[in-house]
Amino acid sequence: MDTPDISRTRLREEDWLAAAYDVLTASGVEAVKVMPLAKRLGVSRTSFYWHFKDREELLEAMVRRWEDKNTGNLVARTEAYAESIAEALFNLFDCWIDPELFDARLDLAVRNWARTDTALQARLDAADIRREQAMTGMFLRFGYEQQDALVRAKAMIYTQIGYISMQVTESKRYRISLMPGYIEVFSGKPPATRDLDRFLARHR
Template identity: 30%
Template sequence: MAQPKKKADRNLDRSSWVAAARKTLIEKGISGISLRQLAEELGATTGAFYWQFGNLEELLEEVRRDWADRNTAPFTEAIESAGDDGWQQYLAYVSVLLKEDQYVPAYDNAVRDWAHSSLRTAEVLRETEALRIEQLRRIFIALGFEGRAASVRAHVTYFSQTGYNAMQVTEPREERLLNVPYYADVLTDRQDLLRLKTAQDVSNHILADKRAKS
């Protein structure tokens, strides 16, 4: 017997299912995603799912691409808006990390966990991380570093950030802001930010630089 239509069915599109799967992936991991669970989350019938997708794997592929686009685009847009100046590009990159209004570290963590049990997810993860590291390498080249010096700084910057997120470090925001000038000093050999004495000064300086370029 066919399932009766629910009121929500007619209002759902592919993006609705992707959003529900994304939320579940972040909160419960890949093991928490099932067709029945997603339908319940959306107040829909499982039949409504098949109007949009051929199977669950088709949805999961869209989730992989949603992650790659959604969690990388903020960096791409910020860096491009900063122009050709390497220092401004670096500050734009840091501003995305500080704001966390578009980039979602928990989404990265969820996808990395998923990659342990999915070869396809691991492949998308490798491709996306290679792109992000290349973005950073180009920043360091713009800052005047060459060859291996630019590459190693890019890797150290990326790996320190991913490790920070994976460990779910819960330091106060003020402490994190006060550390930013020292990270910049170590990674870029620029001491510009060391003159900033308070967390608010750091925040104002970096976010103001981003707004000025937008």
């Protein structure tokens, strides 16, 4: 009779995903392998197969997490209730402050990974289109013309991708201090005091 792997009772699927995330964001997708992950977690390789069929299934789970977290949350923030374009943009800017809403390290890792994976590149392209459409729609709701809305959305997307690819390091306080200026740049009008106050209140 086989002895059960006691590591199965200690480790969850989430533990494997967390370990894979750490390796992916630090060293790239080529370093995400079952045996090194098992050693990192201090268990036998057998434990992995209680949760995933193979490495490809683990990688797929990570991609789905990226799609749900980064693109899903970003789209949701563009659709959140807002009384003005400034408030709508502040809702979106929550993503740039709260890593629980948007994980910049994961976004960079996926973009780097997609350079050598055509199937993933297609999913990344689809995600970028979805983000662009969501941001464009946000401007359209507040009366911007289609072309104007699209250009403003693209400006925001390219700015954020620049932040991510350059791995810009700023304190939360400093980044927040810049955001009223970004609101004016992206929308063409400064935020009202009440919009800024509501934004600052939830990030104190």
